[in-house]
Each structure stands twice: as structure tokens, then as C-alpha cells.
Amino acid sequence: MPELPEVQTVIATLEKQMGHPVITGIRVIYPRILANRSPEDFSAILKGQKIESYGRRGKFLLFTLTDYLLIAHLRMEGKFYYFHEPAEPYKHTHLVIELDNGQLHYNDVRKFGRFYLYQKGEEPACLRELGPEPFSEQLTADYLKKYCRNSHTAIKSQLLDQNMIAGIGNIYANEICFACHLDPCHQAGFISPDKWEEIIQQTRRILGEAIEAGGTTIRSYTSSLGVTGLFQQNLYVQSRQGEPCRVCKTPIEKTRVNGRGTYYCPSCQKRQPIVIALTGSIGSGKSEASHYLAEQGYEVISCDAINSQLLQERETLARLAGILNCPVEKLDRQYIASRIFADAQLRHQVEAYLHGRILQRIRQWIRDNENEDYLFVEVPLLFEAGWDRYFDCSLLIYADLPQLYKRLRGIRGMNDKQIEERLASQLSVEEKMARSDQAIANNGTLAQLHKSLENFVKKLPVREKE
Numbered sequence: 001m002p003e004l005p006e007v008q009t010v011i012a013t014l015e016k017q018m019g020h021p022v023i024t025g026i027r028v029i030y031p032r033i034l035a036n037r038s039p040e041d042f043s044a045i046l047k048g049q050k051i052e053s054y055g056r057r058g059k060f061l062l063f064t065l066t067d068y069l070l071i072a073h074l075r076m077e078g079k080f081y082y083f084h085e086p087a088e089p090y091k092h093t094h095l096v097i098e099l100d101n102g103q104l105h106y107n108d109v110r111k112f113g114r115f116y117l118y119q120k121g122e123e124p125a126c127l128r129e130l131g132p133e134p135f136s137e138q139l140t141a142d143y144l145k146k147y148c149r150n151s152h153t154a155i156k157s158q159l160l161d162q163n164m165i166a167g168i169g170n171i172y173a174n175e176i177c178f179a180c181h182l183d184p185c186h187q188a189g190f191i192s193p194d195k196w197e198e199i200i201q202q203t204r205r206i207l208g209e210a211i212e213a214g215g216t217t218i219r220s221y222t223s224s225l226g227v228t229g230l231f232q233q234n235l236y237v238q239s240r241q242g243e244p245c246r247v248c249k250t251p252i253e254k255t256r257v258n259g260r261g262t263y264y265c266p267s268c269q270k271r272q273p274i275v276i277a278l279t280g281s282i283g284s285g286k287s288e289a290s291h292y293l294a295e296q297g298y299e300v301i302s303c304d305a306i307n308s309q310l311l312q313e314r315e316t317l318a319r320l321a322g323i324l325n326c327p328v329e330k331l332d333r334q335y336i337a338s339r340i341f342a343d344a345q346l347r348h349q350v351e352a353y354l355h356g357r358i359l360q361r362i363r364q365w366i367r368d369n370e371n372e373d374y375l376f377v378e379v380p381l382l383f384e385a386g387w388d389r390y391f392d393c394s395l396l397i398y399a400d401l402p403q404l405y406k407r408l409r410g411i412r413g414m415n416d417k418q419i420e421e422r423l424a425s426q427l428s429v430e431e432k433m434a435r436s437d438q439a440i441a442n443n444g445t446l447a448q449l450h451k452s453l454e455n456f457v458k459k460l461p462v463r464e465k466e
């Protein structure tokens with residue numbers, strides 16, 4: 001099926017070959033290809049219209065006429081043929097557009113292609129639901145993350161959703177997953193913003209290179225206008241079943257994901273655990289949540305614990321002593337806090353160093369546990385630090401203010417002023433809720449918290465291949 005690069009090639013080739021002719025007549029041979037007009041209307045309207053410009057939206061070809069917009073979708077195997085001299089229709093020619101400089105034939109063996117005709121200025125219904133173009137500024141990691149929030153759809157299938165991104169079809173979805181080291185079955189609702197960013201960049205690179213190459217020529221698609229696409233030479237997985245991966249030499253495999261042929265490298269695109277960040281304000285109960293999840297047999301790690309560990313290691317201390325310009329013996333949490341409290345630049349340096357080290361440890365830990373289905377990382381200031389972009393899913397544990405005060409006064413012996421100060425340094429619960437993928441209220445008993453966590457885990461995607 002022609003996808004964005006092939007449609008782009010077709011429309012550019014038509015423009016080059018035909019220029020800006022006037023339509024002098026129409027022959028509709030197979031009326032069902034006309035989506036929103038009768039053959040009589042279609043013919044009467046188009047006669048006398050000039051093709052003023054050519055364009056593309058998703059996989060739709062756009063012909064802007066004097067007073068109308070003609071839109072074509074090639075679907076599976078639609079093809080245009082342009083002739084300078086009148087030519088006889090073939091067996092599968094369904095539409096002939098007579099021009100003052102030749103003829104344009106539309107052929108379609110499968111008869112799935114469609115033509116739409118709209119008045120200029122009218123909003124074309126067939127384009128209304130389309131998502132942003134791959135090269136559009138509207139396509140952001142934030143948008144994709146929100147679009148797929150908690151979706152269990154396989155990423156490979158999700159990339160085919162024209163309402164999310166317009167223009168990607170089966171071939172390029174396979175190639176994008178490979179380029180991003182993504183298991184095609186990884187659920188789209190559990191992908192980190194950083195990974196979405198990578199998906200956007202790789203989508204743009206692959207589609208851009210494919211447009212340069214004139215698209216991909218494979219069994220079901222040739223541009224039919226005397227142009228042969230060359231991008232098939234750049235394919236890493238598509239139609240390469242049994243051949244060695246171009247990166248790691250492992251044979252490429254083929255499977256079906258939601259009914260569509262899916263090619264992937266089992267080694268480069270190994271399934272990865274879903275990494276869930278657990279967060280919440282002080283006193284919200286996130287440590288209890290971590291504790292419970294660990295008890296249930298899940299792998300759980302805490303940023304605070306990593307931080308404490310790092311502060312006991314010689315390498316970290318030597319580096320911090322360098323930054324703070326003090327003897328190593330003086331370094332403990334309190335001393336560091338007192339030094340950076342009043343010095344924003346010093347604070348930034350210390351935090352940048354420690355955050356980098358913590359992140360390294362987390363990534364190593366994820367690699368060490370790559371066979372797990374889910375991994376939990378407790379990150380107290382997830383959103384404040386902007387760390388939500390590293391995680392596939394964020395789970396917020398929150399409590400109402402009266403509850404928080406009660407707990408912090410009781411268990412931690414803090415006074416109201418201290419509590420206020422601590423809460424003021426964090427985002428509000430409302431803000432955290434808006435930014436988290438899932439949230440659990442923890443205003444009741446420990447048993448209730450456990451029950452909520454159990455429900456959360458139950459709703460996590462189960463991995464399976466079709």
C-alpha cells in the first residue's frame with residue numbers, strides 16, 4: 001500500500017508531468033470509486049476546471065482546482081497513468097480524466113481507491129479526523145503520550161492510526177519500530193516521553209529518506225508514472241524474513257500484529273520491561289506502596305536509596321568534595337544541604353552530578369532486570385525534576401491535605417510550619433495529578449492502599465504476541 005513517501009512521489013510526479021491543465025471531460029467507468037458525488041455531478045463539476053496546484057495530506061492526494069478540491073486515496077493498489085495522447089482504458093481503469101494536454105487514467109485492481117470532491121473553502125470531511133503530519137510542529141512527544149494514555153494497543157498498530165499521525169503505513173511502521181529498538185508488541189500507552197521523542201525523530205528521518213529515494217517499490221506498489229522508488233534498498237526489516245539483521249546478524253522474523261505482517265529483529269527489538277515511576281508528596285504513602293510492591297515480588301528501587309548509597313562511595317565523595325571545595329571528611333547530607341541551600345549555582349552543580357549518577361544506576365538496574373514484566377522506581381520529585389520523561393508510566397500516590405498534616409505531625413513529628421515549607425517546595429497535588437498517568441488516593445487504611453495497588457497492577461498490560 002502506498003504510504004506517505006509514495007503518495008508524495010506520485011503527486012510530485014503528476015505535477016511535473018501534467019503541469020496545470022484544464023479538465024475537458026470525465027469518463028467514470030466504475031462509479032463506486034466516487035465517494036461523495038454521483039458520476040453525473042462529478043463530470044459536470046469537473047469539466048472546465050483547471051488544476052491549479054498539487055498537494056498531499058497523510059496518504060491523500062490533493063488537486064486544487066479553480067473552484068473545487070479533488071482528493072484521491074489510492075488505498076491498496078490505486079495507480080495513476082498520464083498519457084500525452086488519448087489512450088484506451090485497460091481492464092482495471094475506473095476513471096479517465098480528459099485534459100487539454102492529455103489524459104489521466106486511474107487504475108485499481110482491488111477497486112479500494114476513492115475520489116472525493118469538495119467545494120473550495122468547505123472543510124473536507126475525509127481529512128477532518130487526520131492527525132498531524134509527521135513533519136508538523138504539532139507532532140510532539142507530549143501529544144503522543146496523551147493520545148495513547150494507558151492504551152494497550154501494540155505500538156506497531158498504533159503507528160498505523162491515521163488519526164494519531166497521518167501518513168504512516170505498514171512498511172514504515174515496521175522500520176520505525178526497528179530504528180527505535182522497539183518490540184512491535186510493546187503497548188503504546190506505556191512508552192516514555194523520551195522514547196516518543198525518539199519515535200518522532202526516527203519517523204521524520206525514515207520518511208524523509210524515503211521521499212528522497214522516491215518511495216519504496218515493493219510487490220503491491222509501484223508509482224506507475226515511470227518512477228521507480230529506491231528506498232527498498234534501505235529497509236532493515238520489511239520483507240527481509242530469514243535474512244540476517246543488518247545490525248546484529250540475527251535472522252529477521254515475521255509475525256502478525258493485529259492481522260498485519262510485522263517484521264522485526266528478535267535481538268535488536270527485544271521486549272523490554274515497563275518501567276513505572278512511583279511518586280507522591282511527602283507523607284502521601286509512596287514508601288508504603290513501594291514496600292507492598294516489593295513484598296508482592298516486584299522489583300522496586302528507590303532514588304533516595306541510590307542517593308544514600310552513592311554518598312557512601314569514595315568516587316562520589318571525591319567528586320563532591322571537588323565541587324564544594326572542601327575536605328572529603330566533612331561531607332555528609334547535612335553539610336551538603338547547608339552549603340547548597342544558599343547558593344543556586346552550587347546547588348545546580350551538585351544536583352546535576354548526583355542526578356546523572358542516579359540515572360546511570362537506574363538504567364543499569366533496568367538492564368539487569370530486563371526479563372521482568374514491570375519495574376518500579378520510587379522518584380519523590382518526579383515532575384519537579386522533569387524525570388517523568390524517562391519512564392513508561394507514572395503512578396502518583398496522593399493524600400488530602402488534612403491527612404498529610406495528620407501523618408507528618410504524627411509519624412515524622414513535624415510542626416505545621418515545617419510541613420508547609422516542605423509542601424511549598426513541591427508541585428501541588430492538582431498539578432501532579434494532571435501530569436501523572438495514573439493516580440491512587442491514599443486517605444484510608446494501609447489495607448485500602450494495598451487493594452488499590454493490586455487493582456493498578458491488574459490493569460497493567462499483559463504481553464502476548466498474536
Ligand SMILES: [Zn+2]
Nearest residue numbers: 245248265268
Ligand atoms: Zn538485530
